[in-house]
Amino acid sequence: MANTVSAAERHLIALDLDGTVLHHGFAGAGDDPESGHIDPELGDAIRALHDAGHEVVIATGRSVDATLPIVEQLRIRPEWIVAANGAVTLRRDPLAHRAYRREYVEAFDPSDALVKIRTQLVTARFAVELADGGFLYTDTIPTGTLPSRQRRVRFEELLGVQASRVVVVSPDHRLEEFLDAVETLGLTHVSYAVGSTSWLDIAPDGVTKASALEVIAEKVGIDDSRIFAAGDGRNDIDMLRWAARRGDAVAMGQAVPEVQAAAGRVTGTIEEVGLLTALRERFAWL
16 A cells, blocks of 8 residues: 655545444434444555545534544544534644644524424424533433533523534434425524434534535645545535535445435445445555
């Protein structure tokens, strides 16, 4: 394998975690991270790309607390990490061995969106990820991808805070019913993505994985043609469209049709370790 790449060969490689890098028995937004694993060959390939000098960026919907252990598991130290679907961008702290600082945090008052959603999804569970990393919730939510610092509160206590993300889970609704309800909400001044279960992530207006990666790409000065992105969820659609316009965008084989349509190409499923196939197609030396 190659050891280093020249500045002219460096790629920005943006990788979703759950369902793309990290395999669960079922790829869902609320999966327990302890049940997930990374294929050893895929882990080796990601480390090889990172060690060769490519800008590997983890781009996930997970909270910071739930993302950093997976980065440790990958045994890489990327310069940049995108968490909370683009609302939080971390940068490695050069003064600390393995520490990251919050370089950019996007926040908003979620009150209007929460009140509107509650009128449509009366049995839903609500939570807010705060700009400082804390987490407030009304009822128990699967916590595998969420912060460890949590506090249960009344619904009214979610209003008027500064949030980087809102989470709505509605286990009483089938996904189709949930999608229909969300469609009728007419949410404005926010960005949102619906997961593969009845799980809704809401971010500040215009904030997505793509918006965060756009800032990083400008910072690192890598040519648009050398952008590679891979993902499997609806929260990856903007990222895949952004990468497809510039370089190489890959959707996982188990992704729903609208996610696959956003990408430039489709690889194998997570069970088939499709990301490894896609990386080897792009980087022949792996």
